[in-house]
Amino acid sequence: xxxxxxxxxxxxxxxxxxxxxxxxxxxxxxxxxxxxxxxxxxxxxxxxxxxxxxxxxxxxxxxxxxxxxxxxxxxxxxxxxxxxxxxxxxxxxxxxxxxxxxxxxxxxxxxxxxxxxxxxxxxxxxxxxxxxxxxxxxxxxxxxxxxxxxxxxxxxxxxxxxxxxxxxxxxxxxxxxxxxxxxxxxxxxxxxxxxxxxxxxxxxxxxxxxxxxxx
Ligand code: 1PZ
Numbered sequence: 651x652x653x654x655x656x657x658x659x660x661x662x663x664x665x666x667x668x669x670x671x672x673x674x675x676x677x678x679x680x681x682x683x684x685x686x687x688x689x690x691x692x693x694x695x696x697x698x699x700x701x702x703x704x705x706x707x708x709x710x711x712x713x714x715x716x717x718x719x720x721x722x723x724x725x726x727x728x729x730x731x732x733x734x735x736x737x738x739x740x741x742x743x744x745x746x747x748x749x750x751x752x753x754x755x756x757x758x759x760x761x762x763x764x765x766x767x768x769x770x771x772x773x774x775x776x777x778x779x780x781x782x783x784x785x786x787x788x789x790x791x792x793x794x795x796x797x798x799x800x801x802x803x804x805x806x807x808x809x810x811x812x813x814x815x816x817x818x819x820x821x822x823x824x825x826x827x828x829x830x831x832x833x834x835x836x837x838x839x840x841x842x843x844x845x846x847x848x849x850x851x852x853x854x855x856x857x858x859x860x861x862x863x864x865x
Contacts, residue, residue, distance in 0.1 A: 659692065659693070659696065659827055660826070660827040660828055661689075661693055661825075661826040661827065661828060661837075662826075662827075662828050662837050662841075663689065664686060664689030664690055664692075664693060665686075665837070665840075665841035665844070665845070666841075667682055667685045667686040667689055668682070668683075668686045668841070668844050668845050668848055669844050670682040670685075671683050671686065671848050672847065672848065672851070673729065676851055677729040677730070677731045677732075678729055678730040678731070678848055678851055678852060679728065679729055680715060680718075680719055680727055680728060680729060680730060680733060680755075680759075681719060681728070683715075683730070683759075683762075683848070684712050684715050684716060684719070687708060687711075687712050687762055688712060690708070690769070691705045691708050691709055691712070693825070693826075694708075696825055697816065697817060697822075697825060698815065698817075700811075700812050700815050701812060703808065703812075704809070704812060707761075708762070708765070711758050711759075711761055711762055712762075714753050714755070714758045715727070715755060715758055715759060718733070718755045723736070727755060730759060730852055730855060731855060733755045733756065733759070734756050734855060734856075734859060734861065737754055737755055737756050738756075738859065742754055742755075743756050743757065743861075743864065744757065744864070744865055745864065745865075746865065747865050748865050754864075756861060756864060757864040757865065759852075760856065760861065760862070760864050763849070763852050763853070763856070764796065764797055764800055765797055766845065766848070766849050766852075767796040767797065767849055768792050768793055768796045768797040769845060770842060770845050770846050770849055771791075771792035771795055771796055772788060772789055772792035772793075773838050773841065773842050773845070774838075774842050775788040775791065775792055776788060776819075776822075776834075776838060777834075777835055777838035777839060777842060779819065781819065781831075783819055784818070784819070785816045785817065785818060785819050785822050786813045786814055786816045789813045789816055790810065790813045793809060793813070797809075
Protein backbone atom coordinates (compact mmCIF):
# COMPACT_ATOMS: atom_id res chain seq x y z
CA UNK A 651 0.00 0.00 0.00
CA UNK A 652 0.95 3.64 -0.28
CA UNK A 653 1.94 3.93 3.36
CA UNK A 654 4.39 1.06 3.20
CA UNK A 655 5.89 2.34 -0.02
CA UNK A 656 6.46 5.72 1.56
CA UNK A 657 8.43 4.18 4.39
CA UNK A 658 10.57 2.22 2.02
CA UNK A 659 13.80 4.00 1.30
CA UNK A 660 14.86 3.96 -2.30
CA UNK A 661 17.97 5.50 -3.83
CA UNK A 662 15.81 6.28 -6.84
CA UNK A 663 13.96 8.97 -4.88
CA UNK A 664 17.23 10.46 -3.72
CA UNK A 665 18.64 10.68 -7.19
CA UNK A 666 15.33 12.06 -8.48
CA UNK A 667 15.81 14.95 -6.07
CA UNK A 668 18.77 16.07 -8.15
CA UNK A 669 16.41 16.38 -11.12
CA UNK A 670 14.54 19.09 -9.23
CA UNK A 671 17.76 21.07 -8.83
CA UNK A 672 17.69 22.65 -12.26
CA UNK A 673 15.50 25.67 -12.90
CA UNK A 674 14.22 26.53 -16.39
CA UNK A 675 17.18 28.81 -17.03
CA UNK A 676 19.67 26.26 -15.71
CA UNK A 677 20.14 27.72 -12.28
CA UNK A 678 20.68 25.22 -9.45
CA UNK A 679 18.29 25.35 -6.49
CA UNK A 680 20.14 25.09 -3.18
CA UNK A 681 17.07 23.63 -1.47
CA UNK A 682 16.93 20.57 -3.72
CA UNK A 683 20.71 20.23 -3.87
CA UNK A 684 20.77 20.02 -0.11
CA UNK A 685 17.80 17.64 -0.06
CA UNK A 686 19.66 15.35 -2.47
CA UNK A 687 22.63 15.31 -0.13
CA UNK A 688 20.39 14.56 2.85
CA UNK A 689 19.12 11.49 1.05
CA UNK A 690 22.64 10.38 0.15
CA UNK A 691 23.66 10.70 3.80
CA UNK A 692 20.70 8.59 4.84
CA UNK A 693 21.69 5.99 2.30
CA UNK A 694 25.31 6.04 3.42
CA UNK A 695 24.34 5.63 7.07
CA UNK A 696 22.28 2.58 6.19
CA UNK A 697 25.51 0.96 4.95
CA UNK A 698 27.01 0.86 8.44
CA UNK A 699 28.58 2.81 11.28
CA UNK A 700 31.97 3.06 9.62
CA UNK A 701 30.56 5.62 7.26
CA UNK A 702 29.35 8.03 9.87
CA UNK A 703 32.69 9.87 9.98
CA UNK A 704 32.16 10.66 6.32
CA UNK A 705 28.50 11.53 6.65
CA UNK A 706 29.16 13.74 9.70
CA UNK A 707 31.13 16.15 7.58
CA UNK A 708 28.47 16.13 4.89
CA UNK A 709 25.78 16.74 7.53
CA UNK A 710 27.76 19.72 8.87
CA UNK A 711 28.00 21.24 5.46
CA UNK A 712 24.34 20.62 4.68
CA UNK A 713 23.46 22.38 7.94
CA UNK A 714 25.61 25.43 7.12
CA UNK A 715 23.77 25.83 3.81
CA UNK A 716 20.34 25.28 5.40
CA UNK A 717 21.14 27.97 7.97
CA UNK A 718 21.93 30.45 5.19
CA UNK A 719 18.78 29.44 3.34
CA UNK A 720 16.63 29.97 6.43
CA UNK A 721 18.51 33.04 7.61
CA UNK A 722 17.69 36.71 7.11
CA UNK A 723 19.52 36.79 3.77
CA UNK A 724 17.90 33.55 2.64
CA UNK A 725 16.45 35.08 -0.52
CA UNK A 726 20.03 35.38 -1.87
CA UNK A 727 20.60 31.69 -1.26
CA UNK A 728 17.81 30.30 -3.41
CA UNK A 729 20.14 29.25 -6.22
CA UNK A 730 23.87 28.56 -6.31
CA UNK A 731 24.17 31.34 -8.88
CA UNK A 732 22.51 33.95 -6.66
CA UNK A 733 24.46 32.74 -3.62
CA UNK A 734 27.83 33.11 -5.32
CA UNK A 735 26.93 36.54 -6.69
CA UNK A 736 25.63 37.77 -3.36
CA UNK A 737 28.61 36.52 -1.36
CA UNK A 738 31.16 37.87 -3.85
CA UNK A 739 29.43 41.27 -4.21
CA UNK A 740 29.40 41.64 -0.43
CA UNK A 741 32.91 40.32 0.29
CA UNK A 742 31.54 37.37 2.25
CA UNK A 743 34.02 34.83 0.87
CA UNK A 744 37.59 34.13 2.01
CA UNK A 745 39.33 33.93 -1.36
CA UNK A 746 42.98 33.16 -0.60
CA UNK A 747 43.17 31.96 2.96
CA UNK A 748 40.67 31.34 5.71
CA UNK A 749 39.93 34.54 7.58
CA UNK A 750 36.77 36.27 8.66
CA UNK A 751 34.44 34.11 6.51
CA UNK A 752 35.69 30.56 7.00
CA UNK A 753 32.30 28.99 6.39
CA UNK A 754 30.87 30.90 3.45
CA UNK A 755 28.12 29.27 1.45
CA UNK A 756 30.38 29.27 -1.60
CA UNK A 757 33.27 27.36 0.02
CA UNK A 758 30.91 25.01 1.81
CA UNK A 759 29.03 24.11 -1.34
CA UNK A 760 32.34 23.63 -3.18
CA UNK A 761 33.13 20.72 -0.84
CA UNK A 762 29.85 18.99 -1.68
CA UNK A 763 30.35 19.84 -5.33
CA UNK A 764 33.69 18.03 -5.37
CA UNK A 765 32.07 15.05 -3.69
CA UNK A 766 29.32 15.08 -6.32
CA UNK A 767 31.98 14.39 -8.95
CA UNK A 768 33.05 11.34 -6.96
CA UNK A 769 29.40 10.23 -6.86
CA UNK A 770 28.99 10.68 -10.59
CA UNK A 771 32.10 8.59 -11.32
CA UNK A 772 31.16 5.92 -8.80
CA UNK A 773 27.57 5.54 -10.02
CA UNK A 774 28.75 5.34 -13.62
CA UNK A 775 31.11 2.52 -12.64
CA UNK A 776 28.30 0.82 -10.76
CA UNK A 777 26.05 1.14 -13.80
CA UNK A 778 28.53 -0.54 -16.12
CA UNK A 779 29.73 -3.10 -13.58
CA UNK A 780 29.35 -6.86 -13.80
CA UNK A 781 28.40 -9.41 -11.17
CA UNK A 782 31.98 -9.98 -10.08
CA UNK A 783 32.89 -6.28 -9.87
CA UNK A 784 33.94 -5.05 -6.43
CA UNK A 785 32.21 -2.00 -4.97
CA UNK A 786 35.35 -1.21 -2.93
CA UNK A 787 37.45 -1.01 -6.10
CA UNK A 788 34.88 1.06 -8.00
CA UNK A 789 34.58 3.38 -5.05
CA UNK A 790 38.33 3.78 -4.61
CA UNK A 791 38.95 4.31 -8.33
CA UNK A 792 36.28 7.00 -8.47
CA UNK A 793 37.73 8.62 -5.35
CA UNK A 794 41.32 8.58 -6.60
CA UNK A 795 40.18 10.16 -9.84
CA UNK A 796 38.39 13.03 -8.13
CA UNK A 797 37.90 13.93 -4.48
CA UNK A 798 41.20 12.52 -3.21
CA UNK A 799 43.11 15.34 -4.90
CA UNK A 800 41.51 17.75 -2.43
CA UNK A 801 42.15 15.66 0.67
CA UNK A 802 45.24 15.45 2.89
CA UNK A 803 46.94 12.13 3.51
CA UNK A 804 45.07 11.26 6.75
CA UNK A 805 41.68 11.66 5.14
CA UNK A 806 42.73 9.64 2.09
CA UNK A 807 43.91 6.91 4.42
CA UNK A 808 40.67 6.88 6.40
CA UNK A 809 38.57 6.94 3.23
CA UNK A 810 40.56 4.00 1.89
CA UNK A 811 39.78 2.02 5.02
CA UNK A 812 36.09 2.83 4.74
CA UNK A 813 36.02 1.61 1.12
CA UNK A 814 37.42 -1.75 2.20
CA UNK A 815 34.40 -2.48 4.37
CA UNK A 816 31.80 -1.46 1.79
CA UNK A 817 29.26 -4.21 1.27
CA UNK A 818 29.60 -6.20 -1.94
CA UNK A 819 27.65 -5.45 -5.09
CA UNK A 820 24.63 -7.70 -4.32
CA UNK A 821 24.08 -6.17 -0.86
CA UNK A 822 24.75 -2.71 -2.21
CA UNK A 823 22.06 -3.16 -4.87
CA UNK A 824 19.68 -4.50 -2.24
CA UNK A 825 20.17 -1.49 0.04
CA UNK A 826 19.54 0.79 -2.93
CA UNK A 827 16.09 -0.77 -2.95
CA UNK A 828 15.43 -0.09 -6.61
CA UNK A 829 14.76 -3.65 -7.77
CA UNK A 830 16.82 -6.22 -9.66
CA UNK A 831 20.15 -5.46 -11.30
CA UNK A 832 18.45 -4.53 -14.57
CA UNK A 833 16.31 -1.94 -12.83
CA UNK A 834 19.33 -0.52 -11.07
CA UNK A 835 21.12 -0.14 -14.39
CA UNK A 836 18.09 1.61 -15.91
CA UNK A 837 17.72 3.92 -12.93
CA UNK A 838 21.40 4.84 -13.02
CA UNK A 839 21.26 5.43 -16.76
CA UNK A 840 18.64 8.02 -15.98
CA UNK A 841 20.24 9.52 -12.87
CA UNK A 842 23.90 9.80 -13.80
CA UNK A 843 23.42 12.25 -16.71
CA UNK A 844 21.27 14.42 -14.45
CA UNK A 845 23.89 14.51 -11.70
CA UNK A 846 26.52 15.13 -14.33
CA UNK A 847 24.58 18.14 -15.62
CA UNK A 848 24.17 19.69 -12.18
CA UNK A 849 27.87 19.10 -11.60
CA UNK A 850 28.91 20.71 -14.88
CA UNK A 851 26.76 23.81 -14.41
CA UNK A 852 28.19 24.34 -10.93
CA UNK A 853 31.73 23.65 -12.15
CA UNK A 854 31.38 26.26 -14.93
CA UNK A 855 30.00 28.83 -12.50
CA UNK A 856 32.86 28.31 -10.04
CA UNK A 857 35.42 28.27 -12.82
CA UNK A 858 34.14 31.52 -14.38
CA UNK A 859 34.36 33.19 -10.98
CA UNK A 860 37.75 31.69 -10.14
CA UNK A 861 36.39 29.92 -7.09
CA UNK A 862 37.54 26.35 -7.66
CA UNK A 863 40.33 26.59 -5.07
CA UNK A 864 38.46 28.35 -2.24
CA UNK A 865 40.21 27.62 1.07
C1 1PZ B 1 29.09 4.79 -0.29
C2 1PZ B 1 30.42 4.87 0.25
C3 1PZ B 1 30.81 6.15 0.76
C4 1PZ B 1 32.11 6.60 0.27
C5 1PZ B 1 32.30 8.06 0.35
C6 1PZ B 1 33.45 8.56 -0.47
C7 1PZ B 1 33.98 9.87 -0.07
C8 1PZ B 1 35.02 9.81 0.97
C9 1PZ B 1 35.24 11.14 1.57
C10 1PZ B 1 35.89 11.15 2.89
C11 1PZ B 1 35.61 12.43 3.59
C12 1PZ B 1 35.86 12.46 5.00
C13 1PZ B 1 35.68 13.46 5.95
C14 1PZ B 1 35.89 14.90 5.82
C15 1PZ B 1 36.55 15.58 4.98
C16 1PZ B 1 36.65 17.07 4.91
O1 1PZ B 1 37.92 17.47 5.36
C17 1PZ B 1 36.44 17.52 3.48
C18 1PZ B 1 36.85 18.95 3.24
O2 1PZ B 1 36.10 19.84 3.99
P1 1PZ B 1 36.85 20.98 4.84
O3 1PZ B 1 37.75 20.28 5.82
O4 1PZ B 1 37.61 21.81 3.86
O5 1PZ B 1 35.75 21.75 5.53
N1 1PZ B 1 35.07 17.32 3.16
C19 1PZ B 1 34.65 16.83 1.97
O6 1PZ B 1 35.45 16.59 1.09
C20 1PZ B 1 33.18 16.58 1.78
C21 1PZ B 1 32.97 15.09 1.82
C22 1PZ B 1 31.57 14.68 1.66
C23 1PZ B 1 31.48 13.19 1.53
C24 1PZ B 1 30.18 12.77 1.05
C25 1PZ B 1 30.12 11.37 0.61
C26 1PZ B 1 28.87 11.09 -0.12
C27 1PZ B 1 28.46 9.71 -0.06
C28 1PZ B 1 27.29 9.37 -0.88
C29 1PZ B 1 26.89 7.96 -0.69
C30 1PZ B 1 26.19 7.35 -1.81
